[in-house]
């Protein structure tokens with residue numbers, strides 16, 4: 003199993019328990035809510051190995067900890083959110099390189115928030131518990147701040163999909 007990107011693991015406390023997700027393959031495990039403190043303590047203490055229940059869960063969801071890095075650098079610890087939202091779709095731009103006849107957009111010019119406001123939006127989504135973030139447009143990849151937006155969402159522990167026309 004190859005680790006595609008850094009910090010692929012996310013722990014997210016939810017009403018039903020502690021969700022542990024491998025963003026490389028979208029596999030997940032649910033642990034008891036009481037496990038949150040255990041995990042946070044172990045990360046803070048930089049223990050050489052994850053606590054037993056997490057070691058098992060990490061293996062169960064198919065994440066192989068690289069031998070050249072400690073386990074805790076691969077996990078984003080999310081705070082308990084204020085709500086239990088799951089999924090959000092965000093149209094980050096109206097710009098598009100296509101002119102499809104069926105398109106509901108008008109000018110297809112760049113209209114999107116500046117980066118500071120995007121970060122504020124992501125902070126709110128994080129607090130609301132958003133796990134699955136779908137980024138779309140327009141053409142999402144034509145957005146001048148696409149990379150910054152994607153990275154900021156990733157750092158906040160979201161599982162991201164991108165809707166694109168592929169051109």
Ligand code: SF4
Nearest residue numbers: 098100102105140167
């Ligand atoms: S690719 Fe999508 S956003 Fe772009 S013109 Fe076609 S329908 Fe509209």
